[in-house]
Every structure is written in structure tokens, then in C-alpha cells.
Amino acid sequence: MDGIADMGGTQGWGPVHPPKRDEPVFAEDWQRKAFALAILSIRAANGGINTDAFRHALERLDRAHYIDDGYFGRLLNAGELMLTERAVLAPGAIEARARNLRGEHVPEPPVTEPVRPHYAPTAEGSLRSLETAPAFGVGQRVRARDVSVPGHTRLPGYVRGHTGVVEIIQPAHVLPDTNAHFLGENPQYVYSVWFDSYELWGAGAEPFTVTVDMYESYLEATA
Known part of the structure; x- marks a missing residue:
């Protein structure tokens, strides 16, 4: 939210x-x-x-x-x-x-x-294993979904709708959006995505880059 x-x-x-x-x-x-x-x-x-x-x-x-x-x-x-x-x-x-x-x-x-909710994690910590391959690759341009989430999310508001580049593919983690509401762990790959300051804040921004760790469902491929 x-x-x-x-x-x-x-x-x-x-x-x-x-x-x-x-x-x-x-x-x-x-x-x-x-x-x-x-x-x-x-x-x-x-x-x-x-x-x-x-x-x-x-x-x-x-x-x-x-x-x-x-x-x-x-x-x-x-x-x-x-x-x-x-x-x-x-x-x-x-x-x-x-x-x-x-x-x-x-x-x-x-x-x-x-x-109290029935809470039983499947393993210790937040790291999980997935048999499926990551949806995005290193160097791929991706866009953060422009959505307003009614419940919990770790998708920062300032990156929504903006385009970046995948730098690192991290192991799968428990998805906070569902885990916070006891709706399942829903593990997903996490991507370190590089954003340019001009992309996020316009031509008047100072020149720098921002790297944000984002769950797979937060991202979509760009053309």
C-alpha cells in the first residue's frame, strides 16, 4: 500500500x-x-x-x-x-x-x-528454490509495473512505470506481498534493476544511478 x-x-x-x-x-x-x-x-x-x-x-x-x-x-x-x-x-x-x-x-x-493466523513457513529464512527459470535476463530492459497495491508491497512508488536494466538475478525469495497477509509464500526471483536518475526524475535531476531489488511480479518486459 x-x-x-x-x-x-x-x-x-x-x-x-x-x-x-x-x-x-x-x-x-x-x-x-x-x-x-x-x-x-x-x-x-x-x-x-x-x-x-x-x-x-x-x-x-x-x-x-x-x-x-x-x-x-x-x-x-x-x-x-x-x-x-x-x-x-x-x-x-x-x-x-x-x-x-x-x-x-x-x-x-x-x-x-x-x-492468530495459521502461520507455518516452509523453511527458515526467506530464500527458496524454484524449478522454473527466471523470466528476465541480465542486461534486459524492464519496466516496473505502474500499479497501486491495496495491501503490502515492496515495490517503491518512485520507480513505478519507469524503465531500467537488469544487473543481477538473485535467488528466489518469499514474496512479501502475499506473506504479509498469510496468503502463501509465493517465492519469486529477485532482480537488481539499474535506473537512470533522468528516467526517474526528469532532465532536471542530478546525474546518478539507482539500483533497486525487485520481485519478478513487479516487472514487465519492454519492447
């Missing part, structure tokens, strides 16, 4: 401040705990680790929960969204618990029986 997370190629987000060389992974102790809780929420909500489902939760957050709360804040917000949708947490439970910790006396809403 075209949510707040699809920021690539867009303008108006301000300067990028790269981390310092010796900057710690977790600047504050709460960030360490937030990261751990986010990972645990994936397992609690799905009955197993499904990173694609978590990414879909991230892209459904609004601007405040995705940007204003920062990196570790958005992880917690996505985890809460997943747990609430699966009825592991009742709506409003986190807010009620926080108010009680501040000394207020707020009844916490009861939870119902959790509703």
Missing part, C-alpha cells in the same frame, strides 16, 4: 543526519527495551516470526506514530497495532496501563481470545 513508509524519492523531509561512527546502537535504555518488545510482538501476534506482516503494520501508521515518535517509537506503535488486531491486547489497554503507572485508577479493558 502507498503509506507513510514509502518515502523514497519524495521531497520535503529535511536534511539527512548520518549516525556518528562511534554512536551506540541504543542511545537510551528504553530504546533497547522497545526493540525487544517489537520483536516479541511479532511472535505473539502471528504465532511465529513474519517480518512482512510487521512491515505492513509499520506502513499503516499515521504520520505522528511513524515519524514524530521516532524510530523506536514506530516499532512500538506497529507492535501495539498488531497485538490489538489479533486481540492479544484490548483496544486502549496500553493507555490504561500507562495512566495507572502514573498513579491514576483506570480500569484496564478485558481481552478476548486471541485470533
Whole structure:
């Protein structure tokens, strides 16, 4: 879906401040705990680790929960969204618990029986084997499909409808578009596709190239 997370190629987000060389992974102790809780929420909500489902939760957050709360804040917000949708947490439970910790006396809403999907990956990780040959070859010109996907996708908005060249054919991976919704792994070859900046942003762009990893169903052959 075209949510707040699809920021690539867009303008108006301000300067990028790269981390310092010796900057710690977790600047504050709460960030360490937030990261751990986010990972645990994936397992609690799905009955197993499904990173694609978590990414879909991230892209459904609004601007405040995705940007204003920062990196570790958005992880917690996505985890809460997943747990609430699966009825592991009742709506409003986190807010009620926080108010009680501040000394207020707020009844916490009861939870119902959790509703978890039947999730059983066919193998560890995301790499899979296919007996069929790749649809595209190295050096072939391809076009990113110009589609608006209602659910999860890893097809960046800024490359849709634009033409590039296949540089590398990578092994088959689980397709995030279906895996995020527990509709099957649907493994596909992944292609590293080279795009010219002028193709993506017009004649006024600076001269450079962009390489994007794209699943086979994201691409179509050009004439």
C-alpha cells in the first residue's frame, strides 16, 4: 500500500543526519527495551516470526506514530497495532496501563481470545528454490509495473512505470506481498534493476544511478 513508509524519492523531509561512527546502537535504555518488545510482538501476534506482516503494520501508521515518535517509537506503535488486531491486547489497554503507572485508577479493558493466523513457513529464512527459470535476463530492459497495491508491497512508488536494466538475478525469495497477509509464500526471483536518475526524475535531476531489488511480479518486459 502507498503509506507513510514509502518515502523514497519524495521531497520535503529535511536534511539527512548520518549516525556518528562511534554512536551506540541504543542511545537510551528504553530504546533497547522497545526493540525487544517489537520483536516479541511479532511472535505473539502471528504465532511465529513474519517480518512482512510487521512491515505492513509499520506502513499503516499515521504520520505522528511513524515519524514524530521516532524510530523506536514506530516499532512500538506497529507492535501495539498488531497485538490489538489479533486481540492479544484490548483496544486502549496500553493507555490504561500507562495512566495507572502514573498513579491514576483506570480500569484496564478485558481481552478476548486471541485470533492468530495459521502461520507455518516452509523453511527458515526467506530464500527458496524454484524449478522454473527466471523470466528476465541480465542486461534486459524492464519496466516496473505502474500499479497501486491495496495491501503490502515492496515495490517503491518512485520507480513505478519507469524503465531500467537488469544487473543481477538473485535467488528466489518469499514474496512479501502475499506473506504479509498469510496468503502463501509465493517465492519469486529477485532482480537488481539499474535506473537512470533522468528516467526517474526528469532532465532536471542530478546525474546518478539507482539500483533497486525487485520481485519478478513487479516487472514487465519492454519492447
